Amino acid sequence: MTVRVRIAPSPTGNLHIGTARTAVFNCLFARHHQGQFILRIEDTDLERSRPEFTENILEGLKWLGLNWDEGPFFQSERMELYRQKIQALLVQGLAYRAYDAPEELEAMREVQKANHEAPRYDNRHRDLTAEQEAAFKAEGRKPVIRFKIEDDREIAWTDLVRGKVSWKGRDLGGDMVIARASEGSDIGQPLYNFVVVVDDIDMKISHVIRGEDHISNTPKQILLYEALGTAVPEFAHTPLILNQAGAKLSKRDGVTSIADFQAMGYSAEALANYMTLLGWSPPEGVMEEIFSLDQAAQHFSFDRVNKAGAKFDWDKLNWLNGQHLRRLAPSELSQQLLPVWQAAGYEVPDDAVWLEGLCVLLGQSLNRTTEAPAMAQTFFVEPTFEQEAVDHLKQPNVGIIIQTFEKLFREWEKEDLPMQEDLWKKLEEKIQAAIHEQISALGVKKGLVMKTLRMALTGTKSGPELVPTIALLHAHKEVAKRLTQANKIIASMSGSADT
């Protein structure tokens, strides 16, 4: 059997992480079985659907690498098909027109509620006589179309995630509305549960993979498959992504749209990896938990999908994103960070070697690309001196250290940097050697030298590893210049301190 699955988002909001995770499972399953992954936009709710959300959903899926094989299909363009199918059900007597007014349905539910009964339609218009129908029409009532659901039906399926799930017809809420109200003998806007089934049949979907929140739709849909005379597909209901409180993650929980994660500096690979891990676990021994979609697809199966909901955890996402970042080659990382720095307003020199050197240095302590501007500031902007740095520079012995290195680097700047493979390594060794030499020459502690250089060059007490930092700064002749500047600050301070 060929596997055909689909993701069917509704364009009533931006691509949500829950929808994206369902897309991940669908895509993984399709790839594992060399099947087809279909994208269908469920825009039957004309009121709430917006083209910009469709755009956002398409972009988000592409960004995540969840490429679909067919589509996007739009339900709004397929109304004729749905109406035909509804007409057929009407003709077969499996569906009928119901003329209840909203207030009447409301009143009915009030009574049920008062009696501690489940709210349900009591099928009161199921067997209307021609006279009754004519009377309702004469009143100007607009009918909906309801699909008959027998109370004594038992509906069961074997869910790929949950095993056997069963339902009783009477718990389905009575005959269900499949088309909204409309004038006379027209067929109104068809509704979700119906169009899903028509489309899944038409698109020959073999496996319906969706969130657990759709479990209660499944028995209704199974009845519809039967009515339409088609075999029922396999179902897999995946656990939901939960918020900190353990409830279904919703827009109200803050950051939930894929575009937001992207803007926060998370990579598509890491996000896809994390979403997969929220419910699926890689087989032990074959795979670690840091993986690409391709790797996951190789081993994906519903046997390894958990049944319980999974709370979303920022700590783990951050860690995972850092891991993915650290696995990038310097050139790849550089490609990612360059636009971030440019967007931050930095004038990034056109020097690929230097840029890659910088990326290697910063990449090891980077979790998200959005952290890169703050982390790289010292390389693009003249330092401003923190109070702590100023205080440090006041100390005795500091001036002589700065002057010594200033002179040293002034000399070095006269030479060109050798363009060689291990340029940075060689430069770092050279700086390291010079530092050690000066430590013994000046008779000071290493800690003092290192601290002094850091404060004088960057104006702060913490930052990336110092020696590589110096190497990078030196490559653009920034070291001697900055030391001169630091010296001036010391001079001005001692001047005012004496008076």
Next chain:
RNA sequence: GCCCCCAUCGUCUAGAGGCCUAGGACACAUCCCUUUCACGGAUGCGACACGGGUUCGAAUCCCGUUGGGGGUACCA
């Protein structure tokens, strides 16, 4: 209320009746590396919701309780 689903460290999870003194990852703590913050390495802390069965033996199977979640539309 009614129906359905679920239940292992704080979090994500491994676990298919004996390989379990319950494994891994994140987080947390301590130490190492280190001028610093990170990264990295090591160690530690830490869970089978509860009660009954079944069995020689239960985290695993059954029943119940409790707790959590989802659904209950002329939304999707």
